[in-house]
Amino acid sequence: MTGQPARLRDVAELFEDTTPDREVTAMAQRIARRLALRRRARERRAERGAGRPVSVPYRYRSDDIDLDRTIEVLTERPVPEDTDIVVREPMRTRRDVVLVVDVSGSMKGEKVRIAAATVAALSEEATARGDRLALVAFWSDAALLKPLDAHVPAGRLLDQLLRIPARGLTNVGFALAVANAELARSPARHRAAVLLSDAVHNAGPDPRPLARRFPRLHVLLETDGEHDAPLAADLARLGRGGLAAVATHRDVAPALNRLLA
Structure with missing residues (x-):
């Protein structure tokens, strides 16, 4: 727990004079397209409907x-x-999901691949099911890149994520507060948040009390580097959700299928 303040940043302010690495961007887009195609093919074969x-x-x-x-x-x-x-x-019941992505540190290597796979998977899932998806990026501050009621293609969301400059600290609690506020606007019967992070919380207050406010909070724990598994487990438990470890981008789709089934 620290006393460092946090604020919700304007998206346009973040992208000023910032250009993402072209090679990294191309790699992330390739992963997103491959995953999107696989999920669409599977959706066509799936049994129609899964609700009441x-x-x-x-x-x-x-x-x-x-x-x-x-x-x-x-x-x-x-x-x-x-x-x-x-x-x-x-008949399927519409579901609203807020994806909360940790962009602290440097968005390079496997971290970019995991983010690309997660955005692609949830975007395609939302499109196929008629759900809505919001996206919150966070570090010591946070930004709402896509509200629930906005339509933004997965490719553009990835571009926005990659254009956010590298940040050092990780304020999980403030990110959850932003996500919970967005989810509170939803009239959907089924509402959930998915936190993608290494859970190494080092700025702001303890995030555990925020987890209790969610109807459902799932945690995708990035384990390709330093990570805090006990905190991630606490957040998922308090948020009445599931916990799944992801070490590579290939782990993302199976993990999301388990968490959001």
Whole structure:
């Protein structure tokens, strides 16, 4: 715990006179595209819906007929059509997710790859499901790069992350406060935050009390360097979420699948 103050920074202020490394940017974009393509292919093969079954008119998707509702309709229509049949279909409930990415230190090497994979995976998941995604980047301060109600392509989000200059300290508590405020604006039934960090908290107050405020807080713990596993475990436990370790960008998709299933 430290007494260092933190503030929410304007995005335009961060990017002034800052140009990301072209080679790093290209690498991150390649990872994002590959992961996006894999997830879209898997989504097409996946079973439609995974939520509570509801009765809807037949649309050539489900063969689970709701007999009671169908009989009610047919008694009023002597010459029925296909859409007069009522079937049960599992309907997904929209989910709002806030991704909180640690950009303290230097965004290079595997840290960039992990960030690229996480942004790509959650962006594609949100698009496929009709969910909404917000993005908070943080160091000793924080910036809301994408609110829940804004549409920003995954490639642009990655570019913004990479254009944030290297920062030294890590204020997990303030980042969680920003994420929780954004999530509090959501009317969605299912709301969650995903913290991507090494959890080496060295600026600002203890972040544990903030974790309690979330409906669900999952933690992706970066373990490719120095990290604080006990704090990460505490945050996930207090936030009623899950904890998954990611050492490389290849660990990201399986970890998110487990946490957000």
